[in-house]
Amino acid sequence: MSNLKLLGALLLTVGGTTQLLYAEQPSVIINSNIVQQKSTCSGVVKDASGESVIGASVLVKGTTIGTITDFDGNFELPNVEKGAVIQVSFVGYLTKEVVWKGTPISVVLEDDTKTLEEVVVVGYGTQKKVNLTGSVAMAESDVLENRPIANLAQGLQGVIPNLNISFANGNPNAETSINVRGLTSLNGGSALVLVDGVETNDISLINPQDIESISVLKDASSAAVYGARAAFGVVLITTKKGKTGEKITFNYNNNFSWSTPSRLPHSLPADQWLRAMNTESKNTSGTQYWSDELIAAVDAYMQDPTRPTAWENTQGNKFTANGEWAYAGNTDWMDIFYKNAAFMQQHNASLRGGSEKTAYYASLGYKGQDGLLAFGTDTYKRINMSFNFTSKVTNWLEIGFRTKYNRSEINEPNSNHYTSEDPYYEVYRQRKRINLRY
Known part of the structure; x- marks a missing residue:
């Protein structure tokens, strides 16, 4: 009995209850102590x-x-x-x-x-991403870095959802079409593009390395700021600038690449091509386009390419009269006209920094691209220069200066004949029988 009293007193001391006396295992006391530690x-x-x-x-x-x-x-x-x-x-x-x-x-x-302070450009100002309510897609400058892109438009293809970018042709200075949300009217509908608040019609002229961020306003809320012009979406491009208190930073990068035709069409041999032209001419006008004498001369050349390609025409045809020299050969002009590869180089340098009250950013970019035409000068050069400067004069006055310069130079063979026909097109369309040696 004395042992039971002693156990009851011990349990009361630690805040337990004598009802635990019915548990005869010593672990009862240990469990009580553990509960008390929590x-x-x-x-x-x-x-x-x-x-x-x-x-x-x-x-x-x-x-x-x-x-x-x-x-x-x-x-x-x-x-x-x-x-x-x-x-x-x-x-x-x-x-x-x-x-x-x-x-x-x-x-x-x-x-x-990193998330809440991320600034999204919307309308006339900026807004924190946490407070954003409209349909806005955004891309940072890192999506354009270290990529062999010819211009900004190419770099944005496939980066932002519902932003459709297409080009009129493969020319590096080709017109760019920007569409948001797909076909929006019978007449298409191009997005409004603003670079640092200034409307531009060709983003290909902007140096991709100068881009800080790109925001795409997709829904109707953008019309509240830009009016009817924003009915097809708005693309807001912000370029880089310096920051106050930032140390001077110099950056240089370059890129060297080669481009090659993915596929060139293979044309018919000269003898098959002449007969196909005659068949087409007979079916449409009932006359023969090429003379039998020319076809025979081309057949002879196809059997023995070492024979002379020039011969005296005695029958006359569409391009040579009786007694004039005519030619019989077999030339793949598509293979002759185009090179196997074209070289492209890009160089970009920038300087940015700032003091307690001032900030500045300056950049210089150069791009040189060779064309694929094997004959004649076919080159594209572009120079971009950008400079911006801001200074806080007083607590209520801040002044800023921002300027951009762009110069593009395209040097390519003239593709328009005085008859408004393309001479290169006419050569490989009508002159397969002319041998390259002549």
Whole structure:
């Protein structure tokens, strides 16, 4: 009996109950001690401005014990041991861990600047991504870096959803068509493009290395700022600029690449081509386009290419009269006209920096691209220069200067004959019988 009284007194001392006397296992006392080491952890979660954070996740690290904060930012966690790590997290804030020492804790969450402070250009100003409500897609400058792109338009293809970019032809200075959300009217519909707030019709003239960010306003809310001109979407392009307090940074990069035709058409041999032309002429006009004498001369050349290609015409045809020299050969002009590869080089240099009240950015870009035509000069050169400067004169006055310069030079063989026909087209369309040696 004395032992039972002693056990009851011990349990009362540690806050237990004599009802545990019915448990005859010694582990009863040990379990009571473990329960007593745990208690309720309480606290409050606020942000950097002192406002309560509602709905923040509070978790005892390494366990499944957790809760969320109420409307006042308060929380309570039962059965928490002293020394446990309390983990607090919420969308838009950095996760914070605090060691609980048995007293109420106060947790201050810091903004996750990587997500919430990301600035999106919308309308006449900028807006934090957390406050964004319209349909906006955005791309940063890193999508254009270290890529062998001919111009900005090529670099944006496939980068932003619902932004459709097409070109009139393969010319590096070809006109660019920009469409948002696909076909929007019977007449198509091109997006409004603004570069640093100034409308432009050709983004191919902009140096891709000068781009800071690109925002695409897709929904009707953009019309509230830009009016009916924004009915087909708005593309806002922001170029790079310096930052106050930034150290002087110089950057240089280059790119060297070669382009080659993916596929060139293979034309018929001269003898088959002449007969096909005669068949077409007979079916349409009932007359023969090429003379039998020319066809015989071409057949002879096809059998023995070492024989002379010039011969005296005695019958006359569409291009040579009786007694004039005519030619019989077999030339693949598509293979002759185009090179196997064309070289392209790009060089970009930039300087940026700033002091306590001033910021500046300057860049210089050069691009040189050779064409695929094997004869005649076929080159494209572009020079881009950009400079911007801002200075905070007083607390209420800031001045800025921004300028851009672009110069493009295209040197290519003249493709328009005085009869408005393309001489290159006429050569490989009508002159397969002319041998290259002549």
